[in-house]
Amino acid sequence: MNTSVQPLVDSIEIVFEDDYMVAVNKPNNFLIHQSHYARNITETTLLEILQQQLGFPLFPVHRLDRKTSGILLLVKDKSFVAPFQALFTNNRITKKYFAIVRGFSPPAGKIDSLVKNDDTGVYKAALTHYTTVSSVELDIPVHPYTKSRYSLMELTPKTGRMHQLRKHLNKINHPIVGDYKYGDRFHNRMYETQFNCHYLFLHAQQIELEHPLFHQKMILTADFPEDWLKLFNEFNWQQP
Numbered sequence: 001m002n003t004s005v006q007p008l009v010d011s012i013e014i015v016f017e018d019d020y021m022v023a024v025n026k027p028n029n030f031l032i033h034q035s036h037y038a039r040n041i042t043e044t045t046l047l048e049i050l051q052q053q054l055g056f057p058l059f060p061v062h063r064l065d066r067k068t069s070g071i072l073l074l075v076k077d078k079s080f081v082a083p084f085q086a087l088f089t090n091n092r093i094t095k096k097y098f099a100i101v102r103g104f105s106p107p108a109g110k111i112d113s114l115v116k117n118d119d120t121g122v123y124k125a126a127l128t129h130y131t132t133v134s135s136v137e138l139d140i141p142v143h144p145y146t147k148s149r150y151s152l153m154e155l156t157p158k159t160g161r162m163h164q165l166r167k168h169l170n171k172i173n174h175p176i177v178g179d180y181k182y183g184d185r186f187h188n189r190m191y192e193t194q195f196n197c198h199y200l201f202l203h204a205q206q207i208e209l210e211h212p213l214f215h216q217k218m219i220l221t222a223d224f225p226e227d228w229l230k231l232f233n234e235f236n237w238q239q240p
Contacts, residue, residue: 011053012046015071016220020080020213024050025222026064026072028199033060050074061085065163067178070097070204071222083212088160094208097155097165098133098224098240100201100231101174102187105132105151111168115161127158128168136235140194143186150177152237165202177201195234197227205240 013025024046026032031045051057058074061084075081087093108131114123134152142148151174155165166182169175175183177191178200191197206221224232224239232239 010049012050013223015222016218018214020075020077021084021211022050022054022058022074022076023207023220024072024074026069026204028069028225028227029067031066032063032072046072047074062088062160064204065166065200065202067200068202068204069199069222069225071207071220072204073207073220080213087209087212091158092210095157095204096206096208097157098203098205098228099153099155099165099169100177100228101151101153101169102149102177102184103151103174104135104149105130105153105172105174107132111172113168113171115159115164115167117162124161125159126161126164126168128165129156129158130154133240134235134237136237140190142190148187148190150235152240154240166200195227195231197231199225199227201228201231203228 012027014022015025016023026046031043033045033047047058047060056076058076059078059081060072060074061081062073064070064072073084075084111128111130112126115126116123131154132151133154136150138148138150140148157164163182166176166179170182177183178188178197180188203224204222205224206219208219210217229239231237
């Protein structure tokens, strides 16, 4: 059964634009384009809104999950896709994510468990480095405990497997808040009822790269969504 969803925003924040590329701050819960994985969802896509907003088509050079917010790179001509994608395939891009997770996560470490491709069933090597930035304990009971604990983690994926960060954090028993596929439904429900937060707390905050056509070093940053700012204030966390 198809699900029809109205667009969540009227315009997309442009982080950077030149003659070749556009970097945008992708909102939560937004399809980049129609795909096999979203075949049962009918809604206005990010690419469609951007074409209406800017007046020309754009072509993504990498992906973000529908439920993930943050920095996304697109190019203005199909011929530009290959040199930008080469940065990703040759590990010449550094991506920084932030996640709010269940529990008190370790100060720092790496996760190198294999990640399964949900379509093929094949397991592939994957690597994520992380550090814990902040933590909080709340006097809010979440089954089966009388209190609840959360951490703000900075994540640097070294590979780009589908749902890698979501799967990796679940693997170390610190699933991302708002993740209904790999997370904890009791904590997800508490954030909905207590804080009116319904989205996945995974944000692609920064990309560092060398422009493949200008050969200029660039650091592009995407502001946190409103839900994040609300929780930073609620938890007395300093915004990264």
